[in-house]
Amino acid sequence: MEQWFLYGVLALLPLAALSGFLMGRRQRKSEKDGSLSSNYIKGLNYLLNEQPDKAVDTFIDLLKVDTDTVETHLALGNLFRKRGEVDRAIRLHQNLIARPQLSGKDRNTALYQLGLDYNAVGMYDRSEKLFTELLDDPAHKSDCLVQLLHIHQLTRDWDDAAKVAEELQSSMGVEQTKPIAHFYCELADQKRREGDSKAALANLKKALSINSDSVRASLLQGQIYLQQKNFKQAIKSFQRILQQDIAFIPEALPKIAKAYKETKDFSGYKQFLNKSLEQGAGVSVLIELSKIVQKEKGDKAAALLIGEFLQERPSLKGLQRLIALHIEHAQDSARPSLQLLDDIVEKLISRKPRYECQNCGFHTKAIYWQCPSCKEWSSVKPIKGIEGE
CATH class of the missing domain: 1.25.40.10 (Tetratricopeptide repeat domain)
Structure with missing residues (x-):
């Protein structure tokens, strides 16, 4: 517990120092020096009494929104969201947007960050509205299109996803x-x-x-x-x-x-x-062809076809097919051993994944056109080699 408290104090010291610096600069311009000092000391007391949440709120209140502190507020909001404190990030960004003295550029940045906040808690209708409003801002258009594309995929709105992706490709040059x-x-x-x-x-x-x-x-x-x-x-x-x-x-x-x-x-x-x-x-095609050869020319010809393939490209699935062909003609003393070998190979095959994402390495037994792990499209492909095709 003491270790975590120490980390909390260290994390909040830069914020406290910045608040103190800005407060001191304002003290030379304001008649409310005592009030500011009181709030600053209150924040330090919260920090020392292991109440970091109250300390953060107090220091933020000291950072009045102006051209000197907008970037600090935005950085804090981003930090809160990454730490999972999305409610606090939303409150901070909404407070920024409500300030009439905020420039258009800073307001749009705050709106974009608020959209990210809404995304983080699954409020996609609100984030979609904000990102759509910001499409007219060249500075945010590309990022907003990316976020809208992400939302439409999550909500499975494929028609709008296609339109946004086409816009992203045509106007932004993103493949x-x-x-x-x-x-x-x-x-x-x-x-x-x-x-x-x-x-x-x-x-x-x-x-x-x-x-x-x-x-x-x-x-x-x-x-x-x-x-x-x-x-x-x-x-x-x-x-x-x-x-x-x-x-x-x-x-x-x-x-x-x-x-x-x-x-x-x-x-x-x-x-x-x-x-x-x-x-x-791969071997699946070979096995299918071997069934035709087996009907036309018999088991021996089918086994020869598979054996030649396995010499060049070893495969568990091919081996299992070869064993099955030999079981039919094996002597009574050899048949139990071949059956045991067939069971072992079957278990090995059943436990192995059939597909792998070429982007992140995700393994699966079922085909996915979009990787469930990295969300890349067309990256999941059949596994090749001895355990696959």
Whole structure:
């Protein structure tokens, strides 16, 4: 307790010193010297009696708002917010804004800081209003657009998020291609769930026009075409992923397989799998191809295909598939050992994450288009290597 009190005293000493300095300077210009001295001593008494909150309030009251102290008030408000004392920060910034002698520049800065205060406690309607008002101020426009974009994403207002991001990119030159495409994908997914496929496809068309490498847009587009039984268009959408980011092909495999099956184009599906492997697709594609080879040529040919792949690119998932093929033909004495090995590999696979954020390293078993940790868009990708693809 004594240690924390010492830290509190040390933290407040600069504020006390500044208050004393400004108070002393005013004492030479004011007839209320005794009153100021009394308040200053009162603040010191609060500090020494382990009442830091009252001490802070007393010292702040001594810092009358003028051109000499505006920056001090703003710095204190920022400090309060960072310490989690948002109510105090709000009160301080509101007090600043209420001062008629405050310059327009300082008032806008105080309004921006107040908006940050409201953001910190989740009062997004109030902060949104303040940031929108400040868009006419060139000094704060860029920062306000960033804050508005943050608010619209938190509140899942994707339409306004897209508009703000487009403004941020066009007028401020801040790259927003990937986020904007995702906002239109979010809108498309909403429309899809509502049963409005036409509006969903229109939003996906916008997403792809903004970012032609949007895997998410291709996946959603293919899914909608699949629901509409437009299998050729679905295949075309899914095939686009080969050029966009081949690492995401496993996400589309079940849907691609269904589309080819519905068109009875089994050779076309096999060609797609072979082409994917040639371009560097992972073990999930190999396993799918091995099932076709198994039907056409038997277990031995399928096992040979997987074995050749594993020599170049070791994979737990590939090993499990290879074990499954060998169990069927193993001698009775060897089968329990192979089954045990299969169970061990299955447990290893089930415990491992499938995706990793390329920005912050966040691991997950489910796909996220926006990283839950760092909030970056398009940064979560399938893990490659022995534990992944």
